[in-house]
Amino acid sequence: MTNQKSAMIIGAGIGGLVTALQLDRLGIKVQVFESVEEIRALGVGINLLPHSVKVLTELGLAEELDREGVRTAELAYYNKFGQLIWKEPRGMDAGYQWPQYSIHRGKLQMLLMKEVQRRLGEHAIKTGHHLAEFEENADGVTAHFVNRKTGQTVGSHQADMMIGADGIHSIVRKAFYPDEGAPKYGGRILWRGTTDASPFMTGKSMIMMGHVDIKFVAYPISAPNPQGQSTINWIAELTVPDGMLDRTDWNRRANKEDFAAAFANWKFDWIDVPQLIEKSESVYEFPLVDKDPVKQWAFGRIALLGDAAHPMYPIGSNGASQAILDSEALSRSLQENVSMEAALQQYEALRLDKTTSIVLSNRENGPEIVMQIVEDRAPHGFANLYDVVSRQELEDISTRYKKIAGFDKETMNAGKEVKS
Numbered sequence: 001m002t003n004q005k006s007a008m009i010i011g012a013g014i015g016g017l018v019t020a021l022q023l024d025r026l027g028i029k030v031q032v033f034e035s036v037e038e039i040r041a042l043g044v045g046i047n048l049l050p051h052s053v054k055v056l057t058e059l060g061l062a063e064e065l066d067r068e069g070v071r072t073a074e075l076a077y078y079n080k081f082g083q084l085i086w087k088e089p090r091g092m093d094a095g096y097q098w099p100q101y102s103i104h105r106g107k108l109q110m111l112l113m114k115e116v117q118r119r120l121g122e123h124a125i126k127t128g129h130h131l132a133e134f135e136e137n138a139d140g141v142t143a144h145f146v147n148r149k150t151g152q153t154v155g156s157h158q159a160d161m162m163i164g165a166d167g168i169h170s171i172v173r174k175a176f177y178p179d180e181g182a183p184k185y186g187g188r189i190l191w192r193g194t195t196d197a198s199p200f201m202t203g204k205s206m207i208m209m210g211h212v213d214i215k216f217v218a219y220p221i222s223a224p225n226p227q228g229q230s231t232i233n234w235i236a237e238l239t240v241p242d243g244m245l246d247r248t249d250w251n252r253r254a255n256k257e258d259f260a261a262a263f264a265n266w267k268f269d270w271i272d273v274p275q276l277i278e279k280s281e282s283v284y285e286f287p288l289v290d291k292d293p294v295k296q297w298a299f300g301r302i303a304l305l306g307d308a309a310h311p312m313y314p315i316g317s318n319g320a321s322q323a324i325l326d327s328e329a330l331s332r333s334l335q336e337n338v339s340m341e342a343a344l345q346q347y348e349a350l351r352l353d354k355t356t357s358i359v360l361s362n363r364e365n366g367p368e369i370v371m372q373i374v375e376d377r378a379p380h381g382f383a384n385l386y387d388v389v390s391r392q393e394l395e396d397i398s399t400r401y402k403k404i405a406g407f408d409k410e411t412m413n414a415g416k417e418v419k420s
Contacts, residue, residue, distance in 0.1 A: 004027060004028070004029055005027075005028045005029070005160045005161070005340065006028065006029040006030075006031075006140075006159040006160045006161075007023050007028050007029070007030050007031075007159050007160065007161050007162070007163060008030075008031045008032075008033060008141070008143060008157055008159040008161075008162050008163070009023075009030060009031070009032045009033070009162075009163045009165055010033055010131050010143070010162065010163065010164050010165060010166045010170075010171070010172055011032075011033075011034065011035075011164070011165040011166035011167060011170075011306075011308070012032050012033075012034035012039055012109075012113065012125050012127075013109065013165060013166075013167060013306065013307075013323075014105075014108060014109055014112065014306070014320050014323055014324070015165045015305050015306025015307070015308075015320075015323030015324070015326060015327060016032055016034075016163070016165035016166075016305070016306070017032070017109065017112035017113060017115075017116050018055070018056070018059070018112060018323070018324050018327045019163055019165060019305060019326075019327040019330060020032050020116045020120060020124065021059050021112070021115060021116060021119065021327075022059070022327045022328065022330065022331040023330075023331065023334070024116075024119055024120050025059070025331070026331060026334055026335060028334070029159075030120055030124060031124065031126065031157060031159065032116065032124060032125045032126065033125075033126050033129040033131065033143070033145060033157070034125060034126065034127045034128075034129065035128075035129065035130040035131075035148050035166075036127060036128070036148075037127050037128040037147075037149075038127060039109065039110070039113055039125070039127060040106065041104070041106025041107055041109065041110050042105070042106045043104070043105030043106045043109075044104065044105060044192045044193065044194055044221075044233050044235075044284070045102055045103065045104055045105065045194070045219060045221040045233025046102075046103060046104075046105045046108070046317075046319070046320050047072065047100060047101065047102055047103075047206070047219075047317035047320075047321070048065070048069070048100065048101040048103060048108075048320060048321055048324075049100055049317060049318065049321040049405070049407050050091055050096040050097075050098040050099065050100055050407050050409075050412060051098075051321065051325060051406050051407045051412060052320065052321035052322075052324035052325060053065065053091075053098040053099055053100065053101060054097075054098045054412070055324050055325065055327070055328045056324065057098060061111070061112075061115065064111050064115070065099075065101055065103070065111075066099075068103055068104070068107045068108065068111055069101035069102060069103035069107075069108075069221070070101065070102045070103070070204055070219075070220050070221055070222065070223065070230075071091055071092065071093075071099040071100070071101060071204060072090045072091050072099070072100040072101065072102050072204055072205075072206055072219065073089065073090060073091070073093045073202045073203075073204035073205060074087060074088065074089050074090055074093065074201070074202060074204070074205050074206070075087070075088055075090050075205075075206045075207075075208075076088075076201070076205060076206070076207050076208070077207075077208050077209075077368070077370050077371050078207060078208070078209040078210075078371075079209070079210070079211070079371065079374050079375065079378070079381065079382075080209065080210045080211065080214065080266070080375070081381045082209065082266070082268035082270075082271075083381055083382065083385070084385070085370055085371060085374050085385065085389075085394070086370050086394045086398070088398060090206070094409060095409060095413070096407075096409055096412065096413065097412070097413050098412075100317075102204075102206065102219045102220060102221050102233065103221055104194075104221050104222075104231075104233075105320070108320075113125065126145075128147055128148075128154065129145040129147075129154055129155070130145060130146050130147065130148035130171075131143055131144075131145060131166065131171045131172065132144050132145060132146045132153075132171075133175075134162065134172075134175070134302075136162075136299070136300050136301055136302060139160075140158055140159055140160045140161070140301060141158070141159055141160075141161060141162040141301050141302055142156055142157070142158045143156065143157050143158075143159075143162060144156045145157070160301065160340060161301040161302065161303070161340050161344065162301065162302045162303075163302075163303055163304075163305050163330070164302065164303070164304045164305065164308045164309075165304075165305045165306045165308055165323070166308050167306070167307045167308060167311075168183055168289070168290075168291065168307045168308070168311040169183075170304065170307070170308035172302065172304060172308060173294075173304055173308050173309075176296070176299055177294060180291065180292075180294075183289035183290060183291055183311060184289060184290055184291060184292065185287055185288070185289055186287075186288035186289060186290065186313060186363070187239055187240070187241055187288065188212075188237055188238065188239050188240060188287075188288040189237070189238055189240045189259075189285055189286070189287055189288065190235050190236070190237045190285065190286045190287075190288060190314070191235070191236045191237070191254055191256075191258070191259050191283050191284070191285050191286075192233075192234070192235050192236075192283065192284050192285075192286060193233075193234055193276075193277070193280035193281075193282060193283040193284070194221070194231050194232065194233050194234070194280060195231070195232050195234065195275075195276045195277075195279045195280045196225070196229045196230070196231055196232070196279070197229055197230070197232050197275070197276060197279065198228060198229055198230075199220055199224060199228075199229075199230045199232075200218070200232075200270050200271045201270060203220065203224065203230065204220065205219065205220075206218070206219035206317075207219070207271065208368060208371065209266070209273075209371075210237075210371060210375075211371045211372045211374075211375035212239065212365060212371075212372045212375075213238065213239040214237070214238055214239070214262055214263075215235075215236075215237040215368075215371070216234065216235070216236055216237070216263060216266060216273055217234065217235040217237075218232055218233065218234040218235075218271065218273075218276065219232070219233055220232055220233070221233045232276060234273075234276050234277070234280070236259050236260075236262075236263060236273075236277065237288070238259055238262055252284065252285060253282065253283070253284060253285075254283045254284060254285035255283075256277055256278070256280075256283055258285070260274070260277050260278070263277060288313055288314075289311070289313075290311045290312050290313050290359060290362070290363070291311045293310065293352075293355070293356040293359050293360070294309075295352075296348065296352075297309045297347075297348045297351075297352055298341075298344035298345050298347065298348040300341055300344075301340055301341060301344070302344075303330070303344040303347060303348065305323065305326045305327065305330065306322070306323030306326055307319065307323065309326065309351075309352075309355065310322065310352075310355035310356070310358070310359055311359075312355070312358060312359045312362050313359075313362040313363065315362040315365060315366045315367075315368055316358070316361075316362060316366040316367055316368070316401060316405055318358060318362070318366075318405055321405075321407075322355055322358065322405075325351070325406065326347075326351055326355075329347050329350040329351045330343075330344075330347045332347075332350070333346040333347040333350065334347075354406060357404050358404060358405055361401065361404050361405075366401050366404075366405075367397055367398055367401040369397060370389070370394055370397055370398075373388075373389055373393075374388055374389060377389065
């Protein structure tokens with residue numbers, strides 16, 4: 001690209017901010033628009049898998065990730081009685097060339113926001129700009145913005161292309177799929193919180209316990225403080241068939257009484273689940289939702305990215321990582337094509353089928369299916385795990401998901417692209 005091109009990114013979440021850094025590296029003039037008036041460090045813990053960490057490392061963010069996150073050492077699955085089903089090393093402990101990180105989502109977003117402002121300028125992110133409508137012509141895209149609270153017009157912006165990174169409730173997506181409707185409820189509610197507590201297992205372990213109808217996930221998102229306590233991110237999940245009837249907010253404060261009793265007996269010598277729940281100051285609830293995969297993301301000079309393109313269940317620690325991989329594919333496509341429209345079509349071709357496979361795999365519980373297999377075959381626990389499920393079956397499930405999600409170790413370390 002000889003003449004400087006311009007892009008506007010709708011949404012200053014993780015996907016949008018990483019994309020801004022990617023496009024800036026290509027010499028594209030970038031403006032990011034965000035609905036909220038103030039970006040704050042909200043949310044709880046997320047995981048960044050090695051393939052996304054590779055991308056962030058190439059963007060020069062390795063030191064920041066090490067400072068803010070925890071290098072995940074292992075992942076372990078247990079049944080509801082605290083019996084071990086499967087354990088595997090993760091990140092560099094597993095032999096990857098890049099770590100896996102557990103990190104507070106808000107801290108990651110703030111880290112990325114500051115980096116965008118440092119590299120692109122203080123005014124690269126416009127807050128309080130909610131996308132109202134847009135139109136496209138042969139010369140580019142014009143977007144019109146309002147203040148979401150007041151409804152007042154706050155201006156228009158024109159660019160050569162527009163990337164819709166505006167999340168599961170994407171305005172950009174809705175313009176192309178007006179009849180799609182609300183996100184699809186998966187029949188479960190997730191309650192999420194953080195608790196300062198003594199680290200468990202290696203101190204860098206991620207654990208999942210239970211099965212489809214009742215599950216608990218926990219992992220540290222900070223190094224131990226002087227008192228020896230880490231911030232433990234946890235998720236309690238229950239099947240609630242009619243859970244969407246009175247839940248229109250996807251991130252609202254919740255009452256522990258709604259779910260804590262189901263985990264009252266989950267106290268083991270290596271983790272005390274009732275105590276983690278009890279000591280958490282704030283708990284938020286999230287219905288388990290996604291959307292059906294669509295057949296097109298690129299529309300001329302406009303494309304979808306991240307949750308706007310492929311909202312998925314938070315299974316397999318994959319949502320943020322896939323948005324980051326989208327940004328890499330978009331960058332590569334723009335480098336390899338003179339035509340912006342052709343670049344966006346190539347980006348779609350690189351990513352759409354892969355993420356569709358992940359969305360559908362996550363609906364079948366992805367790698368977490370090992371817990372349901374054991375529950376189905378041994379609902380009262382087991383004396384010998386391998387009487388219930390073979391090691392080979394467990395290994396095959398783990399390996400298959402890594403290939404679907406794009407972080408097969410041998411392929412990654414060899415520098416090849418992982419085929420879905």
